[in-house]
Amino acid sequence: MHTKQIEEKILNQQHLPVFSLPLISVDTVMFTYYQQQLKVLVVKHLQDSGKIKWGILGGGIELQQDHDLKAAAQRHIQSKTTIAPAYLEQLYTQGNDTRDARGWSITVCYLGLIAYQDCIYHLDQHEDAMWVDLPTIEQLDLLHDHRQLIADARERLRRKALYSIVPAYVLPEYFTLPELQQVHECLLAKTIQKKSFRRRIELADLLEDSGKKRSEGYGRPASLYCLKPQARTYTFVRNLEE
Amino acid sequence: MHTKQIEEKILNQQHLPVFSLPLISVDTVMFTYYQQQLKVLVVKHLQDSGKIKWGILGGGIELQQDHDLKAAAQRHIQSKTTIAPAYLEQLYTQGNDTRDARGWSITVCYLGLIAYQDCIYHLDQHEDAMWVDLPTIEQLDLLHDHRQLIADARERLRRKALYSIVPAYVLPEYFTLPELQQVHECLLAKTIQKKSFRRRIELADLLEDSGKKRSEGYGRPASLYCLKPQARTYTFVRNLEE
């Protein structure tokens, strides 16, 4: 059997033109909110060289196991957090011949949101994953173009704060309006008029009042709300000012 | 030399885990506007079976030639239209184990806009590419999930008509405001108040007045404008009504 024939046999097993395919991974920029700060999940990646670098959460596609790209993203996320993210949307697909020293490589990058409380217990057990704030990200030497992917995801989430309440998914299922406003103010790096914020959310009918109140510390207790299903995709016709 | 060794040799040439990679293509939903209608570019694709099916414009990545995904998209577009699209942005990456009968496959899908006049001469020479309107798309038997990709792209462009003037890139470099309004009305399937439309564009300072007028047919000639650079990314704080 000639080399060429064996090559062809291998190709046929695949039914794919093997020699023109770049490396692919499915990665997710996971955000949460804790102690008035936006946090990003970084995990340890073992490189070919044996060195360990921090990067965002992700990895390859298991052709037998993952039925689509989102399923692959979720599998990687659950391996670190045990639970599915509250919100997960595709961010951007980056692919070029310079981002990975091994050659042409592609990442299908997702943006994920999860409540800090929903996964911190499991994360505490792992030493290969941690939540870090954005100033710290700037100081880490991250894998490939992961710092840029985080910046892009952060920008997408900031813009969403202007015309939706999707950032609410970084909070637990039940949350208060002042908490949600804090998240938006953190993303926009700007104070928002309390009245404007509450008015537009009430008018759009996005929250379900649980009837319960949160009574901790000083002051009047705040009502606890949870998101109605339409909150996931609702967009206001008029944005908040930047 | 054993089969296994040869396999390894092939793998080493690639420096990639070949056997866990899905098929990849980079495709573009190209839109233009002609005779009061939105048109999509479809091209003939030769399938493994020898059958020919229509599909959107695209194909594989040439690892040696294409430096990134956008360059790959542009190479495929230029092969059919000779010129680069006026506007090109990434739409969505679809990947699963059912869209292509050959197995796991991924398309990195772009949304492209071009003026009809800018490429029709070259297209007329080709029999393997044509502009079709959207009702016709419904009747064609398109490759894989290409009909869905077209629907997604069309929806993205419709939403852009609500908060930007990006749809202007389906028009020639110099165009009139009534023409641009027609494009938006076509996308939104709804008439827009002439005054509202003009006022918001003027206020946002998105167009450059060429000083020239278009005088064809009856009526007062309309001023010819071209897009200022900021028109590519500008978003209005307040949307048009849906």
Added chain:
DNA sequence: CAAATAGTGTCTGTTAGACACTATATG
């Protein structure tokens, strides 16, 4: 002149910004 198309004046309605106010908790 009439018909056709381009472009404006101006009123109304909706909703975000500003900010002072009231309400309800703790100690």
Added chain:
DNA sequence: CATATAGTGTCTAACAGACACTATTTG
């Protein structure tokens, strides 16, 4: 009671919708 935090009343400003108006062309 004072202090702290939650939540409201209400005025203003910005801007899209509605629609009647004027402007400029052809025949």
